[in-house]
Amino acid sequence: xxxxxxxxxxxxxxxxxxxxxxxxxxxxxxxxxxxxxxxxxxxxxxxxxxxxxxxxxxxxxxxxxxxxxxxxxxxxxxxxxxxxxxxxxxxxxxxxxxxxxxxxxxxxxxxxxxxxxxxxxxxxxxxxxxxxxxxxxxxxxxxxxxxxxxxxxxxxx
Numbered sequence: 001x002x003x004x005x006x007x008x009x010x011x012x013x014x015x016x017x018x019x020x021x022x023x024x025x026x027x028x029x030x031x032x033x034x035x036x037x038x039x040x041x042x043x044x045x046x047x048x049x050x051x052x053x054x055x056x057x058x059x060x061x062x063x064x065x066x067x068x069x070x071x072x073x074x075x076x077x078x079x080x081x082x083x084x085x086x087x088x089x090x091x092x093x094x095x096x097x098x099x100x101x102x103x104x105x106x107x108x109x110x111x112x113x114x115x116x117x118x119x120x121x122x123x124x125x126x127x128x129x130x131x132x133x134x135x136x137x138x139x140x141x142x143x144x145x146x147x148x149x150x151x152x153x154x155x156x157x
Contacts, residue, residue: 001127004150005069006062018061019070023091034110041103044091045111048120073149077125080144080154087115089124105138112157122157129153 006015023044027033032045060067089111094104115122124140126132132142132153144154 001073001150001152004127005066005073011063015062015066019066020091022060022062027090032111032114034107036103036107037098039095040098041094041101041107042091043089043104043107043111045114046088046090048085048087048118069149076146076149077152077154080125080146080152082121082123082143082154082156084121086121086123086156087111087118089122092124108138123154125152125154127152 002016002019003012005019006012008015024033027044027046030045030047032047033042034045035042060070062070089108092104092108094101112122123143124135126135127150129151132155135155136142138157140155140157142153143156146152146154
């Protein structure tokens with residue numbers, strides 16, 4: 001998905017980092033970011049009420065053509081999301097030096113516990129087919145798929 005959003009090799013690192021900074025800043029206000037070991041693994045969750053909160057005051061620092069691709073991607077994926085309230089796992093990442101320690105699972109589980117405490121399901125989307133199998137082993141199931149502009153699997157737990 002990131003290569004679809006930011007296809008230019010010379011700007012990829014800069015634009016992808018700016019995009020993730022935007023996602024972090026946007027969700028920071030909700031207090032729903034879990035990290036472990038100084039950020040070696042991070043899960044950025046969005047609570048159900050977040051849809052009613054505006055993040056318009058946080059500018060997305062990416063070029064206009066990338067913003068157009070982001071908007072198109074978000075429209076298609078949003079249409080594939082459930083219509084009922086849910087907790088959304090927007091970002092889950094582990095630094096490569098920390099892979100295999102199950103820290104990603106630990107920060108993901110913190111958000112899953114919060115969703116369960118609220119009596120709500122959790123939802124995520126992934127464009128990486130390898131991740132589909134990893135998430136399945138963690139109890140997620142595919143509830144919808146999108147084929148364009150890139151393949152995306154919407155999963156729920």
